[in-house]
Structure formats: C-alpha cells, structure tokens
Amino acid sequence: MIQQARPDYAGPRPARLTTKRLLPRLVVSLPLVAAGWLLVLAVAVLQTIAVGSVTGARASAALALRVYGPLVFLWAVATPAIFASTARWPIRRPQQLRRTAIHAGFGLAFIVLANVLIRLPDLGRTASGADFGTSLALGLTIYLPTAFLAYAVLVAIGHRLTGGKAHLTLRAGDGTALIPPEEIDWIEAANNVVRIHARGRVHTARRPLSDVARDLDPGRFVRVHRSHIVAVSAVRELRPTSHGDAEVLLRDGTALRVTRSRRAEFEATVRGATG
DSSP: OOTTTTTSSSOOEEEEOOOOHHHHHHHHHHHHHHHHHHHHHHHHHHHHHHHHHHHHHOOOOOHHHHHHHHHHHHHHHHHHHHHHHHSSOOOOOOOOHHHHHHHHHHHHOOOOOHHHHHHHHBBBTTTTHHHHHHHHHHHHHHHHHHHHHEEEEEEEHHHHHHTTTTEEEEEETEEEEEOGGEEEEEEEEEEEEEEEETEEEEEEEEOOOHHHHTTSOTTTTTEEEETTEEEEGGEEEEEEEEOOOOOEETTTTTTEEEEEHHHHHHHHHHHHHOO
C-alpha cells in the first residue's frame, strides 16, 4: 500500500504544516481579516458622512451603520472565497495581467450583487422598481471606486496569508507536507499516484495528476504528456523527434517525451517564463 506523501529516499524534508504550526499563523491572520472588514465599514461610514455634508442631506454614523452593516456582513461572508481565489489565481508573472483581470471581474460581480442584496428588503415595500434601479445606480456610482479599493485590500491580504507561493501540499500522517514550487523539477503519474521529483528527492502521494496541476502556477509548470508535468526552470534542452513530437531534457538528466498536441503550449510557456 502506498504511503501518502512518502519520500522514496533520504534528503532534506519539506516543511510540514501541522496543527502546532498552523495555529500561530491563524492567530496572526485573524487581525488582518478583521482589519479588512473594519476597513470596509469605516470607509462606507466616512464616505456617507462626507457625501451628506456636501449635498446637505442628513447623514449620521448611526444611520450609516444601519445601512451598511448588512453590506459588511456580506463582505465578511465572502472573505474566505476571496482568499481562496488568491490561492487559486495568484497574481504573479507571467500571467499577472490575466490574473488581475480575473480578480477585477470577481470584484465587480461581488460588489454589484452585494448592492442588489442590501436593497432587496426595500423593493416592493417602500420603493418601486424604478426607485430600486435609481438607488442601485446611484450607490454604485458613488461607492464603486472605494469598494474596489476595499476588495483589492482583501486580495492583498489573501496573498499575504497564502504567501503568494501556493506551495504544493501533500497529506501525511502527522500533518501536511509543503513542497516549495521552486524545488520541483518534474512530476510523473500512474493510476492516480504521483511521484514528485524535487531536488534529488522523490515524494509519492495518491492524488490525480490533474488535481496536482491545478495547484501549480501554469506560468512555471507545463504538462508535456498525460503522465508528466515539468518545471520550466528545470528545462535544459528541447529536442525534436518524429511525427511532430519532441523530447525535453531536464537539468537532472531526465529525458521526457513532449507530445505533439502539447508542444506548442510547452514552447509558449517556456518563452513566457524566460522572456
């Protein structure tokens, strides 16, 4: 029976994320999360008071809290999903523009949805459909820039909590093995069992290769075969073979087949990472 996250031969072990190591990290992160939520509320309250002083409308901190308290609750509920999105789509080269666009799209969708939800109780009770639309448009016009800023702050906090590195995680008996991506040379798989070659050490885990691929930066790792993933930094040479296929030679001397259907993606990833 295969042991999960089992190294096949000796060498320096990757860090293990045990409960003892995780608790201090959570204690440090909770103030950051709370600060993000309080930032949203503080910005909304202060901006409401400022707008009221300019327009002459009555606006107090208590009124702003009643109006925006539910909105902040929605932000709090969405925060875990925002953090998860930063781990899934970290903003780093060479895909920082695409990843930034993804987070901007998520942010816009969430801000619009949250503003709709907080106005739903008034729909049909004290406001008509036209009034609802006018209120929504006015709210988005006034608060969209600051809401985007608050969303960006939460994305930044999410990157800090995940380290911006998205270590490859493998379950082990007494915790979770964290393998830094920069140490990985290549990965092979057979029957939902992966073997991760990392600086002269091999780690075995029962996990689908497609699942492992989702945890890796597509700008730094590329699938060259249905059973192989290679790190761009480990590539030494690409040798053309027959029928449009190729062979990639890695820095540890390993030679792997690059199928014709994946060759273009491989070459584009290498150019993006080295250019």
